[in-house]
Amino acid sequence: MTEVKRKGPKLTKAQRKHFREVILAMREEAVRQIETKRESFIDSSPGSSQLDSNYAYHMADVGTDAQEREKAFMQYARENKFLTFLDKALERIENDPNYGYCVECGDRIPDERLDVVPHTTHCVKCKSKIV
Ligand SMILES: [Zn+2]
Structure with a gap:
């Protein structure tokens, strides 16, 4: 990765x-x-509190509310991922002098954008190129 x-x-x-x-x-x-x-x-039944990687698969046939559960699980996974982004951003604020700047082009990421996505590492221009 080039600086x-x-x-x-x-x-x-x-x-x-x-x-x-x-x-x-x-x-x-x-x-x-x-x-x-x-x-x-x-659910509260014993043995189910252990969350493992097979859980999403396992949920496929648990009954009528399976879809709801799956949706909740997806949101849960997404929030978890979001949390790791936030933690990384906190670390960057402390230790990375380049925080607030795009890692791709070096442009200052506008405050208005950082207020909404403070964990971002890209300006809108570069982000749209990735997606
Ligand atoms: Zn950029």
């Missing part, structure tokens, strides 16, 4: 603090979501 030179000064301490708070708030919400989803697809 892209960021086109501007490192984010100020105040800016970092701000985005850190944005991320922490999102993190809190994600954790809450995960707890809720988890309850909705894990």
Whole structure:
């Protein structure tokens, strides 16, 4: 991975603090979501509390609410993934002087974008190229 030179000064301490708070708030919400989803697809029968990689497959024939459970499971998985992104972003805010800059082109990612997706590593332009 080549290091892209960021086109501007490192984010100020105040800016970092701000985005850190944005991320922490999102993190809190994600954790809450995960707890809720988890309850909705894990039934209370003994032995089912152990979550393993076969769970999604296993759920395919559990009954009429299988679809609902599967949906909850997908959301749960997505929130979990989101959580790891947020954690990575928190680490970057602390340790990476390039936080807030696009890793692809080095452009400053606008504050308005970081407010919505503080864990992003790409500007809109580069992100749309990936997708
Ligand atoms: Zn870019």
